[in-house]
Amino acid sequence: MPPLIQLHQVKKVYTLGEKRIEVLKGIDLEVEKGEFLAIMGVSGSGKSTLLNIIGLMDRPTTGEYILMGERIDNLDDDRLSEFRNAYIGFVFQEFYLIEYLTAIENILLPILYSHRHISHPQKRGLQLLEKVGLADCAKKKPSQLSGGQQQRVAIARALINEPEIILADEPTGQLDTKTALEIMDIFHQLHAEGKTIIMVTHDPEMASKAGRVVRIKDGLIV
Numbered sequence: 513m514p515p516l517i518q519l520h521q522v523k524k525v526y527t528l529g530e531k532r533i534e535v536l537k538g539i540d541l542e543v544e545k546g547e548f549l550a551i552m553g554v555s556g557s558g559k560s561t562l563l564n565i566i567g568l569m570d571r572p573t574t575g576e577y578i579l580m581g582e583r584i585d586n587l588d589d590d591r592l593s594e595f596r597n598a599y600i601g602f603v604f605q606e607f608y609l610i611e612y613l614t615a616i617e618n619i620l621l622p623i624l625y626s627h628r629h630i631s632h633p634q635k636r637g638l639q640l641l642e643k644v645g646l647a648d649c650a651k652k653k654p655s656q657l658s659g660g661q662q663q664r665v666a667i668a669r670a671l672i673n674e675p676e677i678i679l680a681d682e683p684t685g686q687l688d689t690k691t692a693l694e695i696m697d698i699f700h701q702l703h704a705e706g707k708t709i710i711m712v713t714h715d716p717e718m719a720s721k722a723g724r725v726v727r728i729k730d731g732l733i734v
């Protein structure tokens with residue numbers, strides 16, 4: 513079996529007018545199925561850029577991305593979206609819940625963008641709420657939930673299409689330590705169930721919960 517994720521000499525260059533900013537300068541990274549990986553690095557080092565490339569929200573400028581043995585960096589946008597919807601669940605620092613939808617409606621939203629058939633979506637959504645410890649919050653709006661509870665809803669939303677890979681960009685960045693550790697427990701549980709998790713963080717305490725830590729500095733993994 514090839515590694516689940518393989519990046520070879522991935523570079524990312526942004527151009528702002530005349531200016532060229534080389535953010536990723538040749539990233540080589542392999543992630544095995546079932547790993548729990550933390551990516552660390554100072555602000556501006558390119559962590560989110562890398563995670564967005566891994567999550568197929570963005571493309572390398574040059575270099576190769578091989579996902580499950582298939583080269584995907586040169587696929588067209590539609591195929592890329594199909595891969596993303598099928599295999600990737602994203603969790604963000606800012607939760608990005610839709611304010612006028614209830615928790616359960618937020619969780620079910622990605623189904624609309626997926627080609628996957630999910631039988632009894634409502635039931636599945638409620639099961640996921642229960643899994644993240646929010647069984648009684650289905651009808652609540654995000655404004656009626658604490659930050660930690662909102663992040664739990666966001667994690668349930670990331671799980672609705674049953675992705676193989678969970679990507680989390682500073683998922684505990686807006687939470688106090690106790691709540692952050694509760695969120696880490698959920699990631700641990702998902703990892704124990706076989707999910708592959710890649711988490712960006714600048715908090716060494718959170719990174720220490722992962723199985724492996726890589727650091728980005730000056731556009732390279734050190």
Ligand SMILES: Nc1ncnc2c1ncn2[C@@H]1O[C@H](COP(=O)(O)OP(=O)(O)OP(=O)(O)O)[C@@H](O)[C@H]1O
Pocket residue numbers: 526527528533535553554555556557558559560561562
């Ligand atoms: N769309 C863009 N256009 C131009 N420059 C960008 C763009 N996105 C990111 N950058 C630049 O790339 C660099 C890396 O950004 P990135 O968001 O990946 O860093 P980060 O490590 O996630 O930082 P933080 O810890 O603050 O979230 C920064 O200098 C940023 O200004």
Ligand SMILES: [Mg+2]
Pocket residue numbers: 559560561681
């Ligand atoms: Mg970032």
